[in-house]
Amino acid sequence: MRFSRPLQVVVYAAFIGVLLASYVAPLQQILEWRTEIPALQEEIREVRAYNAEQRRTIEELNTPEGIERAAREHYGMIRPGDKVYIVPGDRERP
Numbered sequence: 001m002r003f004s005r006p007l008q009v010v011v012y013a014a015f016i017g018v019l020l021a022s023y024v025a026p027l028q029q030i031l032e033w034r035t036e037i038p039a040l041q042e043e044i045r046e047v048r049a050y051n052a053e054q055r056r057t058i059e060e061l062n063t064p065e066g067i068e069r070a071a072r073e074h075y076g077m078i079r080p081g082d083k084v085y086i087v088p089g090d091r092e093r094p
Contacts, residue, residue, distance in 0.1 A: 060066035071077040078084055 061070060
């Protein structure tokens with residue numbers, strides 16, 4: 001069975017229209033994702049900087065000096081013979 005030329009053009013045009021319409025939503029999603037890339041890259045930089053800071057803290061706490069400083073600052077510990085001065089209005093301990 002042979003279709004007339006105008007009918008073939010209409011069928012092909014409809015097929016191409018449906019094909020293009022099926023690509024619209026994915027293309028929109030891709031464009032939206034591309035706009036998010038700079039924000040995500042900045043977040044990655046922030047997380048990497050935070051991780052580097054945490055690694056430095058861990059390395060510091062693996063030394064006797066670091067352990068002593070943490071014990072004094074965070075837990076209010078003192079060595080025998082140290083003098084303790086309590087200043088009114090001093091910041092509260094966490």
